Amino acid sequence: MTTENHFSLFRYYLAGSRVGFQRDLQYRLAAFMVLVGFLIEPVVYLSVWTAVARTQGGSVGGFDQGQLAAYYVVWTLVRVYNTAFDPKAWEWRIREGRINVFLSQPVHMFHRDFSIFMGSKLVWTILWIPIAFVLTLIFRPAIEWHVVNVAAFAVAIWGGYGVRFLVLYVMGMINFWTTRGAAMFGIVTALELIFSGRLVPLQLLPDWAQSLAARMPFRWTFQFPIEVLIGRLEPAEVLTGLGYQFAWATGLGLLFALVWSRAVRRYEAVGN
Amino acid sequence: MDDPVVAEGLTKTFKVPVRQGGLRESVKSLFRRQYRYVEAVKDVTFSIGAGEIVGFLGPNGAGKTTTIKMLTGLLHPTAGDARVLGHQPWKRDKDLLRRIALVMGQRNNLQWDLPAEDSFLLNKAIYGVPDRVFKERIDEYAERLDVTSLLDKPIRNLSLGERMKMEIIGAMLHGPEVLFLDEPTIGLDVTMQRRLRQFIIDQNREHGVTVLLTSHYMSDVSAMAERVIVISQGSLLYDGLLAGLSSRFSSHKTIRIEATDLTEDLGGLGRVIERNAEHVVLEVERDRVSEVASKLLASATVTDLSIEEPPLEDVIDRVFTGR
Numbered sequence: 001m002t003t004e005n006h007f008s009l010f011r012y013y014l015a016g017s018r019v020g021f022q023r024d025l026q027y028r029l030a031a032f033m034v035l036v037g038f039l040i041e042p043v044v045y046l047s048v049w050t051a052v053a054r055t056q057g058g059s060v061g062g063f064d065q066g067q068l069a070a071y072y073v074v075w076t077l078v079r080v081y082n083t084a085f086d087p088k089a090w091e092w093r094i095r096e097g098r099i100n101v102f103l104s105q106p107v108h109m110f111h112r113d114f115s116i117f118m119g120s121k122l123v124w125t126i127l128w129i130p131i132a133f134v135l136t137l138i139f140r141p142a143i144e145w146h147v148v149n150v151a152a153f154a155v156a157i158w159g160g161y162g163v164r165f166l167v168l169y170v171m172g173m174i175n176f177w178t179t180r181g182a183a184m185f186g187i188v189t190a191l192e193l194i195f196s197g198r199l200v201p202l203q204l205l206p207d208w209a210q211s212l213a214a215r216m217p218f219r220w221t222f223q224f225p226i227e228v229l230i231g232r233l234e235p236a237e238v239l240t241g242l243g244y245q246f247a248w249a250t251g252l253g254l255l256f257a258l259v260w261s262r263a264v265r266r267y268e269a270v271g272n
Numbered sequence: 273m274d275d276p277v278v279a280e281g282l283t284k285t286f287k288v289p290v291r292q293g294g295l296r297e298s299v300k301s302l303f304r305r306q307y308r309y310v311e312a313v314k315d316v317t318f319s320i321g322a323g324e325i326v327g328f329l330g331p332n333g334a335g336k337t338t339t340i341k342m343l344t345g346l347l348h349p350t351a352g353d354a355r356v357l358g359h360q361p362w363k364r365d366k367d368l369l370r371r372i373a374l375v376m377g378q379r380n381n382l383q384w385d386l387p388a389e390d391s392f393l394l395n396k397a398i399y400g401v402p403d404r405v406f407k408e409r410i411d412e413y414a415e416r417l418d419v420t421s422l423l424d425k426p427i428r429n430l431s432l433g434e435r436m437k438m439e440i441i442g443a444m445l446h447g448p449e450v451l452f453l454d455e456p457t458i459g460l461d462v463t464m465q466r467r468l469r470q471f472i473i474d475q476n477r478e479h480g481v482t483v484l485l486t487s488h489y490m491s492d493v494s495a496m497a498e499r500v501i502v503i504s505q506g507s508l509l510y511d512g513l514l515a516g517l518s519s520r521f522s523s524h525k526t527i528r529i530e531a532t533d534l535t536e537d538l539g540g541l542g543r544v545i546e547r548n549a550e551h552v553v554l555e556v557e558r559d560r561v562s563e564v565a566s567k568l569l570a571s572a573t574v575t576d577l578s579i580e581e582p583p584l585e586d587v588i589d590r591v592f593t594g595r
Binding site for chain 2: 003004005006007008011012014015016017020022023027063097098100101102103104105106107112265267268
């Protein structure tokens, strides 16, 4: 029963995104509550840094109060786009033999996960809009709106998603060698919190920390898209940032391909 | 033309960490881990011809699933070779993966929160199934399995049997040439089992799909497969017709007799399994069957006599337990 092959990766991504969209739409209330939970973190940071800015004459590290508010409001959207397939979920997948059928299919499961998460982000973005509206009313963010910035942001936020997805996916591969991958994930998450700009804009960190952050991928997943939208970067810096995202995505993609080929050889297909 | 499934000396050894109980052993294992090697599959050789349905039998832990995992490319063998549709499965060539399907009865692979028809769209995209073919197959398969009205219900709201039907539909949408079924009817009621069996038989007859099936239900195997491969403790014990399994592994047959005046002491003829005034069931050595039947016919007014192979379950039990 031979069937003509009409495969196209674009159509596959559409189908995967559709699954992600429909799935998260089913759980929209839960997703909304998670989003509200996401607010606690930036609101605390914003309150602290706004207070610091006030004591220093209205600005800190080159951010005035309106810019800090803009930073943390956009933060909430970038946080949504930074969610990706968790290494802990890889541990479960491997332990339970959940990748067996995916491995027997002709499309790499990377595309499956990547596209499903893409689709779910559309739901989360829609849910984010009212939250952003309320945050804007409360904190009065100062954003200089430019079409070019918005267009660049649209690319940068997806670029950030791509890089972070790959970081987590490569980390997930550790689970093929050890069942203690979650511990390592905890360490990397802590590093990410500091060196991505999530805890605080990197400009507020000491020079040595900024220098370290420049050597890690996290800045390009988090702070870079925020700065693009709130208009803190020159066009050349935006292009350089997008270049960094591309370079990190390529490097991590190659690393993933290398690790994957070894990981699959190790896979013992536990369970059924 | 080469057989679609060929295994030659297929072997898989797992390295398993071992640790004895107790605090002392726990601490010791931090510094020196010990391992043992488990041979899950040992030098297994067989081939399956195009359009065959073969039952793959063995007790739990015999190596059936490990073999299927090697044949579908999930596991690399420790030694030996295999070819599925001319490909080494563990290289996972796309050309091969487009032409096979794997269904594992204990795993749900459709999207739990979505209706089956939405999950099928993902399968359609994975295998690049043309729109028209996709629609025709969904309609046909859903009708045959009597789940048309359930296509728009979320998977989580379906019963186990209904879910398994959807899994089978999802696996067949791309028209696989070789179908690997690992316990497809596990936990299903008799009616559901029958429906699924008939569907697989139809796919085999109408489209020549080659099927390798594992199941603990002998009724599955006897309904679908003429040929069986029996594996135990990783080694192949039998590869042949299902009908030949009894003569190979059972030295006895069963004689059932209905008679009105049966007085003879039956102990010397065979093992009495059941006896009442007019009905006797005897287990008799194979080479004494005609002699015993003649004696019984001569010694009583027999109204009915039948000679049967022992139940398949009993034969399989003997094979597995080595009795």
